[in-house]
Each structure stands twice: as C-alpha cells, then as structure tokens.
Amino acid sequence: MPSAKRIVLASRPTGEPTPANFRLEGYDTPAVGDGQVLLRTIWLSLDPYMRGRMSDGPSYSAPVPIDGVMEGGTVNEVIESKSPNLKAGDIVLAHSGWQTHAVVDAKGLRKLDPSVAPIQTAVGILGMPGMTAYAGLLEIGKPKAGETVVVAAASGAVGSAVGQIARIKGARAVGIAGGADKCKYVKDELGFDECLDHRDPNLAAKLKEACPKGIDVYFENVGGKVFEAVFPLFNPFARMPICGLIADYNTIFGPDTPAPKWANSLMRAALVKRLTIRGFIVWDFESKFPDFLREMPQWIREGKVKYKEFVTEGIDTAPGAFMGLLKGANFGKQLVRIGPDKA
C-alpha cells in the first residue's frame, strides 16, 4: 500500500483562490476491490473549469466537497488490477484528481497507446481542451473560408487550437493573449493572422484594426473586457460559442459589480445582427469525439496544429500552478508531472 499524497479543498474561495483554500495531506490508498484498479498518477491536467468546482453555486456539475480531493483529468499507470480489462503497467486516461494514487473502477478508464502520441496529450490537445476547441468552433462557431474568428487566451490549451482549426477552415484567426512573448508565439509559431495583447489600453481600437471585415465568430473563453471589445464588431449572423472556461464569470461581473455597459444593447444586437449565442460544455458534443480523434492527430502530423506544454513538477506544485493558470502565468497547456512515465 503506497504512501500517497493528495490535495484537498480546505475552504471555498471568494474571488481568486488562495493557498489557504488547499491542503496537502498524506493518506493510505484503500484496498482494490473487484473490478477496480490501483492507479499511480503520471500527469495531472490543470484547467480553468476547476475554479467552478471550488464554489458551491449552481453549475452543470457538483462542487468538490470541503475536504474532498480536488477534481482533475489525469494520465495514470495501472499498479494493481482486479479488472479483466486492464493489467499492471497499462497507461490510462482517468479523472482521479489531484493525488498521487487512486483506487477507481476500471470501467470508465480509457487505455492509451503510448506509441501513438505523448501520453499527456490525452489531457491536452488530444483530450478535453482540444475537443472543446474542436466541437465549440466547428459545431457552434461554424467558421467559413474568409470569415474572421477571434479567440482569447490564444496561447492556451483551448484558444491555440481554436485559432489553428479556424485557419485550417480558411478563416482569418485573430488571437488575444497576455504579453508580447505569447503574442509572438501565437503569430509566428501557431500561424494566427494577428495576435493582440489584452493588456493594451487600446485593445478595442487595435481589435477593430485587426478585424477590418468585422467578426464572424467569437469563441468566448474569458469574458470581461475582451468581450466588450468584440461586441461592437460582430457581423450579421455572427456566432458566439461560450465555453466552460468562463464558468466562474461571476467573479468578473458579480452581482455586486455594476452591470457591464453592453448589457443594455445585447438583446437588441442579438436581434438586429441575428447573433447566435450558445453556451456549451465539451461533452454536449460527445458524438463528435470519434471525428476529433481522427482529425486532430492528422492535423498534428501534418504540422497544421501545434501545441505547447507548461509543466510543473510534483503534486505539491499543483495549487500554485493552478492559481497561476487563472492569472495567465502559464504559457501553454498547464500540466503537473506527478510521477515518472515508468515507475
């Protein structure tokens, strides 16, 4: 029975999470029951949606209970198996959270083939973030050749894929990112047509310049001032998929902050410009997952989609890395390496 470590939710944050909201603790993993496996975590994915799970407001998903293990997608090695479908040494995609080990039902685990792609891509470009970009952009955004697609957090796991898929579909991709380095990467490496710094005080004017033919698709994953800059530039019939990343939008526009100035004109604009505004979470489009798993690896092989990882080492780095992620301190897909590929 390994000496395991985990990070639990010590208290619920108000606004930005702080170190006091997390607690690192040791624990003994329980015995492995029939149909279960003992997993060792190799990679933990950190994603903005986790901020929503820390609160107990209404959401599409139950909150993490106080003293419960923080939730999260993981890539794991099977250490011990009482399931006929998995054996020790298998690598699986799980959702075992912020912990070094877990005993879980084998059912619901997806076995990964390490020879196909680096295993951590299963929680990145070939996993939930990549699929969020793929499904939201293609099923709701539906960019056509020559149209303009805008996405924020453009160097991040979702945003980077959104812009690159938009380019594959022949659209103009305009990214928004935090700082010159990220913007340079988004333009030079990812091939976006433009990338603007959201810290620029003239963001609205710059965005207008970068979108001379207006905006046809805005992939909403941040909210706030980026949306305010985008809103006046919408073309007729523009589409706005709203993805899970802004689940905690109310930390930006909470009930006690003044209503944003676009609020009064939103409904009128929705009508006059015939906008489509649609919220989604990735698994609303589960039926598209096989298409995604066929197309995305192909695009990566062809060099049409690139991805970047931002890795910290050790379970104890997870809270800090997550707090950084919410402030854009990461540069690429945020991962925590919990253990070596091979034990």
Add this chain to the structure above:
Amino acid sequence: MPSAKRIVLASRPTGEPTPANFRLEGYDTPAVGDGQVLLRTIWLSLDPYMRGRMSDGPSYSAPVPIDGVMEGGTVNEVIESKSPNLKAGDIVLAHSGWQTHAVVDAKGLRKLDPSVAPIQTAVGILGMPGMTAYAGLLEIGKPKAGETVVVAAASGAVGSAVGQIARIKGARAVGIAGGADKCKYVKDELGFDECLDHRDPNLAAKLKEACPKGIDVYFENVGGKVFEAVFPLFNPFARMPICGLIADYNTIFGPDTPAPKWANSLMRAALVKRLTIRGFIVWDFESKFPDFLREMPQWIREGKVKYKEFVTEGIDTAPGAFMGLLKGANFGKQLVRIGPDKA
C-alpha cells in the same frame, strides 16, 4: 388617375409614437410605366416592426425617410397593368405601405387565389407573422414533446401561432397576454395549457407555477419584465429565438436607463445552462417558406391553428391603430381595411 391618400412619416418619435409623427395627405398616383401596375389597397397589415422603421438607428433595414410613406405589407387589387404577368382584377400581396393606391413594379408581387383562403391571411397567419412563428419556433426553438414553450403577446399574430404550433409538436404552451379577456381566449379558444396576465404583479411567481418543469423554449417577442420572469426558469439546453418584434427594445432598455438586473448573470447562465440565444428575422428562413405554405393551411383546415383579426376601417385609422398595437390595444392580428374586396 385616382385621388389617392397616404400616411407619411412627419417626424421621428422618441419613445412611443404620437399622432404628430404621422401626416395624412392626398396625392396623385404617377403614370404606370412598362412592367408596372397600379394597385388599389384592400388590406394594410400593421406590425410592431414598423416602430423600428420610424427610427434611424442601426437596424437590419433602412428607416422610412421623413415625408416618406409609412412601410407595410398589403393586399391589393390590380387596377391597371403594363405587365404581361398580371391583369386588372388580380389580387396580389405587395408591400405598398400606408396608402390607398400605389404604382409598383409587377416583379416581386405574389398573386393570391381568393378561393384558397381569405385574402388578408396573406399578411397574417399565412404571411409574415405566421411564418415568423413557424420558422422561429421550429428552426431555433425546436420544441420536443413534453417540453415547455413560453411566448408573450400570446393573443397576437405571432404569439398565438407560436403556442398553437408548440401544441401540435406535443409541447406544453404557456402564453402571456394583457388582461383577462385575452388570457381566456388564449386558453379556451387557442388551446394553450396556461395563459398569464403580464399585468399581474406576481407574474414571476405565477409563471414558475405554470411551468413546473421549467422552460425549454422562450420565444422572445416583447422583452422587458417578461424576460426577467422567464430567465430564472430556463432549463439546461433551453432555446430563445429573438424575433423582430422587439427591434425597438431600446425604448424599453435604452442607453440611459439602468442596466437590467439579469445582465450580470446572463453570460454565466448561457454557459451553465448551455442556452442558445439567437436573433432572427423571418426571411433568414426563406427556404422554409414552401414548407410553411404547405403545413399552415393544413393545420388551419384541421382546426389545429386558429387566428383572430382586429380590424379598423379606413386609411385615416392607421396611425391610431398602430399606436394602439404597440400598447396591446388590439386583440388579434391588427389590420386596416383600406377598401372593399371588389371595387
């Protein structure tokens, strides 16, 4: 050359139109050119979208110019024809506006067969309002059996059709209308499951009672406090078509009025409940018009869709009838009879 009368836009209203915004004047119809016809107006349709045309703010359609004839759908008789496609005595659907006579290009007129349906239905249940309900509800709202559909102005031209089509599709139809008489008609005659009075101070609580399983489709044609009552009741994956009737929403929530209290939570709700919010105008779905012209007359023959007309007599009654329409003074589709069926 007949002695004709018309109503022109004398000045642009701020807020509600007043009699001073309209002017009745006599005029001589011009000579009929090649390919043109002289029309005598029989029916003039009055519709809320006309309020938008009186303003010169940005819209999907150009405003009526000052001193220009007020715009509007009409049913007319051909008096004189210099087109091979039409002859004197033909009845046509036109958009000749608030006037007794007009010379227009024959191209773009649709010939009506008076033996099929009362000719004025071409501007009502079998025309733009009916098609607005049909396309908006079926193409965006997509009600499924057992779901709950809410629509305001439920005794009006669009709302009455929305609820009845929802019932045909097996959904629960909850209407909102102004006053006990209209509510009684909506329930007893049109067969809605419920109808609430929007003047009821407890509208929000009553609506919650009337929608015990929440709201799956809200056909938005009024805005304001009805939307505020609907918003908290949206089910996951609810759809909200926004139709042309609220084109002048900014008279309710103008730039100088405080932002509505739902504004702060709209984006969060759109995500958490995965709402679809989509503005449209009827001709965005022009390709569905043949389906509509096949299905709607059939539903009327089967008694599944009923309609009600609210008629005033004479061109000079149009401004008053229109001002009444915007306040809900009409009870059914608002029409002005400009002349007899047969001259």
